[in-house]
Amino acid sequence: MARALASDASTRRGDKESELEAGTAPSGLTLRTLTSSFRSSLNRSDGVMRRLIPGLAIVFIIVLALFRAGELAGDYSETQSTAETTLSLMASVVAGGLMSSEETLPETGYRTTLKRILADSLPAGATSQGRIFLVTDNAGTIVASAPIQPSLESRPISDLLAPSQPLTVFGARAGVLSVPVVFSTGGDSEQSLATVHHLDGQLGMIAVLQPESAVYADWRDDLSANVTLFVGTSLVLLAVIYGFFSQASRAETADDMYAATRGRIDTALTHGRCGLFDWDLSRGRMFWSSSLYELLGREPKDDILSFADVSDITHPDDIDLLGLAEHLLESGETLVDETFRMRHADGSWIWLRARGEIQSETGRAEPHLIGICIDITEQHELAEQSRMADLRLRDAIETISEAFVLWNARNELVICNSNYQSLHSLPNAVIKSGTPYKDVMAAAANAEVAPQPVTVRQRGGAPEGSYEAQLEDGRWLQISERRTKDGGFVSVGTDITALKKHEEKLMESEKRLKATVSDLQKSRQTLEIQARQLVEMADKYQEEKTRAEAANQAKSEFLANISHELRTPLNAIIGFSDIMTQEMFGPLGTNRYADYCKDIYSSGTYLLNVINDILDMSKIEAGRMSIETETVSAAAAADDASRIVTGAATEKNITVIAKVADTLMVQADKRALKQILLNLLANAVKFTPDNGTVTLTASPRGDKLRFEVNDTGIGISERDIERLAQPFVQVENQFTKTHQGSGLGLAIARSLVELHGGKLTIESKVKKGTSVSFTLPLSDTK
CATH class of the missing domain: 1.20.5 (Single alpha-helices involved in coiled-coils or other helix-helix interfaces)
Known part of the structure; x- marks a missing residue:
């Protein structure tokens, strides 16, 4: 991989253009161009499809309706034709059988014999589907029927017909007609198919009737099934069309939301002096967001940058991109946090902080380093100016022969020189900035004989003065003090032990005494001039420090604002x-x-x-996080936090135990306490292997209640414990690389504990477990 990157650096842009034309650019970056082209062509065809699909669906429904209507009409005609043919054939067959058997009919009582002959003459299935066979004598009276119809026999056949249909329509071989037939006396007529054949001899005619309801019963069933199927198909198509329009509308809304979100992010990145990057480590190609181009004063473009393009504008003294890529590919590390300079389009250098994480696309082995670059040029310059001002101030203080010390308005140590430290024999631990005056004096092995808080003694209302003090070892100091603009004061001490001794000796001689006094006055004037100079230097130091703090405050407010926007x-x-x-x-x-x-x-x-x-972290850093203490049940808070992490613990078969007595009450902010416990328990569950145990206990310690979270997790080395609770800091090891997280859980918990006046303590052993504890005040309520 490293040789590939080096080769890419030598071939530079010529290799970049040939590789892009050959299609060997990183898949994660080329896919962006292909997706953009496909989306644009899809947007162009979307309007046509939305108008074409409903029309095609409606045409399909109409064609389907016409086709099925034609088929049903044909089936109707075919059913009627088949029924008429069947009736005519059956009438002819039965008439032939009756005429051939007419000679066997007796003169009297022939009806019984006729019924038998009629039944024998019927073909198989002749009386199915509602068919009725009627035989009349020459007078037109029905004398036989099949199937036997006692209610119809002995009635004139003309009674069966509706009054509007005369009997004269029936003649020899008259065919099949549709006529209304009355099957019962006084009943309604029923439209039926009928055919009549005349007989010779003493028999008059044979009539065959079949109600149309029976003839078209199967056809009506087919009609009902086809109508149901057509309606169902139409409804399904309409539902599909509705779903298409609904999905198209949702897709359009999603595109609008995506465009709006991207616009907000680009605006936020541009105003926040940030930029996104995507580096394909295996091929050495990199993609930049438009905001990153603008950050470097270059024209935004969608082309993929080669390793040589990026290396040419990167300061070689700050970062080795080739070495970084080689290290990431060989070590397996996933997180990167680097600070370096890149050349602006106008030739100047811009300080950038790059933070990213290695990710691999599903199904592909090429790792991509994806992250964000932040412009920290202003912060870097302010920090450098502050550092140089601090160095100059310290060098100036160290060069003077007097003991120098600067205190702030709260009587806390700001800075002192080595003469002050050696004068009072102070250990290095107490000369740190922020140490209270009483702690410094308590640690002094050579303090003043009558120690007291340092105060400025004024002369004539002026905020400055001087006095003499004797130390425990007998030496004398001439101390000059001056009030600073921020309410603090600077003190310069001169060792006047020798002068004191000389003064005693010079008492014998007025001349020598006057000379000594004159020397002392000159020394005082010199000291006052030096003190004023040091105060001015201290003021400059304070001003530079204030500017650095303001820059950090601006960073915190930006993070809070961008978090709200996202x-x-x-x-x-x-x-x-x-x-x-x-x-x-x-x-x-x-x-x-x-x-x-x-x-x-x-x-x-x-x-x-x-x-x-x-x-939350931004609010805390900006000082906008406030707590409202109240009496809170420690057991209830512990149970709530344990219940929330139970789901994640169950997935890893981790046992979460909360041992907190119900009677324990603390004075704390309820929401903050719950968040502290939840962050600690969630952190313990995350870094505890399967089948482990996480325990939460609480025990009184005087007027405090000590909470402690123990786990059987992977543990933390001693060198990592000190920096673990810092914002965005995570411990890197083989296990935690597989876990996600912002690195703010412990930092937020620590800050909330400190807002309560407590302190978060971490104790851990690698591969044995970790113990995190903190204390809160016990409530007076029993």
Whole structure:
């Protein structure tokens, strides 16, 4: 991999252009161009498809309706033709049988014989589907029927016909007609198919009747089934069209949300002096966001940068990109945090801080380093100026022969020189900035005979003065003090022991005494001039320090503002992905869509939690986090926190135990206490292997209640414990590389504990476990 990067650096842009034309650019970056082209072509065809699909569906429904109507009409005609043919044939067959058997009929009582002959003459299945065979005598009276119809026999056949249909329509071989027939006396007529054949001899005619309801029964069933199928198909098509429009509208809304979100992010990155990058480590190609181009004063473009392009504008003394890539590929580390300079388009150098993480796309082995670059040029210059001012001030203080010390308005040590330290025999531990005056004097092995808080003694109302003090070893000091503009004061001490001794000797001689006094006055004047100069230098030092603190405050406010801006689109993304996962407005169509929605929901929730942590940390750093103490049940807070982490613990088969007595009450902010316990328990569960144990206990210690979280996790080395609770800091080892996290959990917990006046303590042994403890005041309420 390293040789590939070196080769790329030598071939520079010529190799870049040939590789892009050959399509060998990183898949994660080339996919962005392909996706953009496909999305633009899809947007162009989207309007046509939205107008074409409904028209095609309606044409399909109309064609289907016409086709099925034609088929049903043909079936109707075919059914009628078949029924008429069958009636005519059956009438002819039965008439032939009756005429051939007419000679066997007796003169009297022939009806019984006729009924038998009629039954024998019927073909198989002749009386099915409602067919009725009627035989009349020459007078037109019905004398036989099949199947036997006692109610119809002995009635004139003309009674069966509706009054509007005369009997004269029937003649020899008259065919089949549709006529209304009255089957019962006084009943309604029923439209039926009828055919009549005349007989010779003493028999008059044979009539065959079949109600049309029986003839078209099967056809009506087919009609009902086809109408039902057509209506169902039409409804399904309409539902598909509605789903298409619904999905198209949702896709358009999602595109608008994406464009708005991207616009906000680009605006935030541009105003926040930030930029995104994507570095394909295996091929040495890099993609920059437009904000990063603008940060370096260059024209934004979508082309992929080669390793040589980036290396040419990177300061070689700050970072070795080739060595960094080689180290990441060989060591397996995933997190990167580097500070370096890059050349601006105008030739100047810009200080950048790059923070990123190595990620690999699913199904591909090429690792990508994806992260953000922040412009820290101003902060770096301020820090450098502050450092140089501090060095100059310290050098100036060390060069003077007097003991120098600077205190702030709260009587806390700001700075002192080595003469002051050696004069009072102070250990190095107490000469740190911020140490109270009483602690410094308590640690002094050579303090003043009558120690007291240092105060400025004024002369004539002026905020300055001097006095003499004797030390425990007998030496004398001439101390000059002056009030600073911020309320503190500077003190310069001169060893006047020798002068004191000389003064005693010079008492014998007025001349020598006057000379000594004159020397002392000159020394005082010199000291006052030096003191004023040192005060001015101290003022400059304080001003530079204030500017550095203001820059840090601006950084915290920016993080808080960008966190608020990111939470709004994230809430929409999480909410809509949850709606799509639950399919509130209908099924998505494919199970993979549901999986994608779950991935969006989980990723959005994780990102929202990270942003919330950043927001809380920013509030704390900006001093806008306040707590309201009240009497809180320690057991209730412990149970709530344990219950929340139970889900994550169950997945790893980790036992979470909370041993907190119900009677223990603490004076604390309820929400802050719950967040402290939740962060500590969640951190313990995350870094505890499967089948481990996490224990939360609370025990009184005087007027304090000591909470302690113990786990059987991977442990922390001693060199990492000191920096672990710092913001965005995570301990790197083989186990924690597989876990996500913002690195703010312990930092937020520590800050909240300190806001309560407590202190967070971490004790750990590698591969044995970790113990995190803190104390809070016990409540007076029993």
